Amino acid sequence: MTTVIANNVTIDFPIYGTGHRSLRHTLFARTGGLIRHEPAGRHRQQRVVVRALDNVSFTLTSGDRLGLIGHNGAGKSTLLRVLAGVYTPDSGSIRVDGRVSPLFNSVPGLDPDDSGYENIKTCGMFLGMGFDEINRKLQDIVDFCELGEYLELPVRTYSTGMVTRLGFAIATSIDPDILLLDEGIAAGDARFAARAEGRMQALIQRTRILVLASHSDALITSMCNRAMLLEKGHIVEIGPIDEVIKRYHQRPVEASVA
Amino acid sequence: MRPDYTIAAADLIDGIRSYRIWTRLGWQEVKRRYRRTVFGPFWATLSIGAFIGGMVFIWAPLFKTDVKSYLPFLAAGLVSWTFATALISEGCTTYTAGVNLITQLNFPYTVLNFMVVWRNIIVFFHNILIVIVVVIALKIPVDWQTLLLIPGLIIVAVNGAWMTILFGMVSARFRDVPPLVGNIITLLMFVTPIFWFSHQLGADAQPIVTYNFMYHLIEVMRAPMLGTAPPLLSYAFTIGGAIIGWFVAFDLYARFRRRIPYWL
Structure with a gap:
């Protein structure tokens, strides 16, 4: 049985090597996940953490073709990488039964010097x-x-x-x-x-199961039978494609960000 | 962080089982580096050879030894040194170089570690040609003790594997480590008896050699190449080092393996 069960998955990216200058820019950014400053502890310096996924839960079974919708940095690619087993969640759990094949930006291992x-x-x-x-x-x-x-x-x-x-x-x-x-x-x-x-x-x-992240409504509509709208790392809506796409276009903040 | 020994052990076992991947990648990498060159991987051999050929005439008189006994010592030592330290310095970039794979796929990362070790074994077998030429030219006796090179190589490779895991992880998290390691290796090159004989140091300074882990790593390979058996102390240090090193590296790997993609 091919299934994917995500239970309150949360992913935090610690950001290393950012100076204050670049920090100021990221603070005023309108897109992307929630940026948080962990207070300095006795043993550690203050550090910047981006919450890329926030309490994400869903279940997929055979026959599901899920389209991920959301503006840049909403967490689509991070979610795909969690499903691929690249990132292990900080909290929550993910269970994937079946052979997973990730096809991201490039084919893994492609080397220009080889034939x-x-x-x-x-x-x-x-x-x-x-x-x-x-x-x-x-x-x-x-x-x-x-x-x-x-x-x-x-x-x-x-x-x-x-x-x-x-x-x-x-x-x-x-x-x-x-x-x-x-x-x-x-x-x-x-x-x-x-x-x-x-x-x-x-x-x-x-x-058996397809998860596709795209900005193209047409692509999602032609390939998927369900859609998930992500915003700042959490699920806004998961359901029929038409409704989710409609909701996506109605949200004003994201519409203003190209 | 809570260690997850099951995942680390599974990674290690899957890594070893994927030998067809890392042996292939190791070869590809060697070929790739010297593609379109006439001498191929022998370029590394040539540069070490040229270095030895040039320096022997300076250092032999400087260290008051005759060329005939100094040349094989220098050749075997430098070839061994190159192998052992390449494992450390290239170990530092094991995971940072694998960024495209690590951030796209879930696979045993130890494949990358074994690839680094394998690649350097291949390079070693090119470089050993220098020693063979010297041994034949100077008619150094080859006997059963020469065969001790094989266990010596295995011991160094096993040590190299934990070093690539440990240094690979630390370097992925703290980017200051690779240049720091580079500096230390350069320093160690002069502290370790490769250019000079340990007995020349005098009795008082012997601890510099005795407690130098790098010296023992070199000695288990160099001594057999020169037709003698390495001292038992060197085996104690290197085998003990392999056991302790693997414990430490495995424990850290169990704790931080899942953090590696976050660091890249």
């Missing part, structure tokens, strides 16, 4: 695939990215679009139970984008 083939292997391993699995999927990845002989060359010789193709082909070859997506992943030129769309849909089809 395309080498990167397929390294990234595949970091995405949790074994050697056999990678070998089984190699042809599919090679076919899909259409990079041909370029795969023999170091990735730094690729154009930006070609790197994206490679990254996308590797990232979408996995078979996760739980898929975590940050902002969706961009995908090269128009023709490739159309094929990428199909491949993405196929990936989501074979995934």
Whole structure:
């Protein structure tokens, strides 16, 4: 059974190495999590802590496609990283049953000095695939990215679009139970984008739970069946997409922040 | 912070089991560093070789020894020193260099530690060529005691592993540590008998050598390369160091492993 159970999850980021000057700026910021100053104790200096997630609780089961909505710094990416197991909550608990695949900004382990083939292997391993699995999927990845002989060359010789193709082909070859997506992943030129769309849909089809963070209402509407509105690290609303998106646009403070 | 030994132990075991990842990453990293160069990883070998080849003619007379006995001592010592200290200095950047992985994935971070150790073992086996050349050229006897290099290497690698965990964590949290460690290593290079023989120091100053952990780490590798068995004291120090070091590093890892992504 694939499930995600979050119970009063709270995440605090201690900020190291900020001077008073940068502090003043952050204090007046309108976006982002709640910034708190922990009083100086007998043994520790005063330090700045950003509360990125505040008492977040929810449950996801098979078939859930959750869209995360909120302004910059509302806690969407932090929540995704908590689900990925990167950050362990300071208080509260998170239980994730199933194979998790995070697809964030870049493919983990991609190295520009290595060839395309080498990167397929390294990234595949970091995405949790074994050697056999990678070998089984190699042809599919090679076919899909259409990079041909370029795969023999170091990735730094690729154009930006070609790197994206490679990254996308590797990232979408996995078979996760739980898929975590940050902002969706961009995908090269128009023709490739159309094929990428199909491949993405196929990936989501074979995934039991999807959590997608995005600023695009259209993307959330097309891919998700539930939505969660986050603001300053806590859940404002979780429910049907239309209602949550409507609520998001009605909130005046966030609307003024681009 | 409350230690979580179960998670730390699981991380360690998963890390060891993922040997296919870290052996691969270690190799890739060595290849990557010297890509497009003619000599590849042998550049490190060449620079140590050139250093030894140049300095031997200054230091041998300076320390009043003949080149024939000084050269193998310097070569074996410097190659061992490079290996042992690279584990410490590169250990400092273990986690900061893995920032992209650590902040995106949940995986055994010890994979990164073993990768650093493995990479330096590979470099060591390139550098050892210098010692082999010297040994052959000067006809230094190779016998059964030379084989003690293998346990010596293993002991240093096991010590190196806890050092990369300890220094990796401390450096991720306190960014002043890597330059500080760099400074201390430079100092230790002159305090440890690599350029000079320990007996030249005189009886009164012997504790500088006897209680120098780095000296013992070097000695378990250097002595076999020179065809002699390392003193038992060196084994006591290095094996004891490995046990204590692993206890300390493991305990800290159990306490702070979950904080590592927050520090990066």
